[in-house]
Amino acid sequence: MNELRAAPNQLTLLRLCIIPFLVLAVLDGHYRTAFALFVLAGISDGLDGLLARLLKQRTVLGQYLDPVADKLLLSTLFLVLHHEGLISRRVTVLVFGRDLGILMVAAILYAGVGMRNFKPSIFGKANTLAQIIALLAVLLGMFYAPPIIRVVRHGALVATVAFTTISGFHYAWQVARRLSPSEQSS
Template sequence: MNVANALTLLRLAAVPFLVLLLHEGRYREALVLFVLAGISDAVDGFVAKRFGQETQLGKVLDPIADKALVVTVYVALAWVALIPFWLVVAVVSRDLIIVGGALAYHYLTGALEMVPTFLSKLNTALQLALVTLVLVEAALPMGVHVWVDWLAVLVLVTTVASGLQYVVVWLRKAWAYEAGR
């Protein structure tokens, strides 16, 4: 086990603790743990690339840890009424569509190549920013709830747009594969 993969596993292990902290209303601790999880995501990628620790396991674990963190935190935040349920439905549906498309393409071709788009990266950044802002407001009320509402709408727009973009990407790949057979 290398350092990069260990950091990824730590991020994955943080997920249930985040849920527990949110459920107990311990928002400051949840904010700290969420920020540490985010930092670990940046650090594990840097370590893997910089020190030649990129592995197949890491390529699988990293996106799983990322999705587990985001989806679980969104569900937990809706559970404690800090974000609207409709946003969770959009975020989870998008991820199910992406995973479903990837699995269907893999079943069709035997290959799987996941390359995040710019819109997907923007969406992820906005999703993480929203969680951070929601946790900051819950932990240290600063009157930023108006920004939370606007950011939630922006996350919805980029979530839907990104999901649709992935549908188009997977369909084009499937059509190209079928045409080349």
């Protein structure tokens, strides 16, 4: 219970609490509010990591809760924006499928063989950045749409598809390599 009281974990819980309000804002067509909530969630994500380091409050709970909150926020927003016809099915299925697959494989590996170390690769980080830029551009474009926003939106969605695919295959390759008998004996 002490870990739950750590300031970084409180910020992560705040980020989780923002998600339903963000979904409602999109569904109700309040895109400025949705944009502001998404930015607030991003700030809380940056602050929780910073506070964990500065206050020396890195916790096991935070190591699991933070990435789950990030995946839940991004995947949920992709789903609701697809539902509203603002992001294509192809992009949404790739993003949601990859994230769900990673979470399921991580849970199975943790439960089955005790594998705990699931650090994101450079491809996964690039994918997350592309997703964030794409979502920001989609939301911003609903109330402020100069041509540059449309260009950024398109480019970020293309990058999201590319990095989602690359990072998904890279993650599968890393897991297969870590589970291979030659890797386990060394």
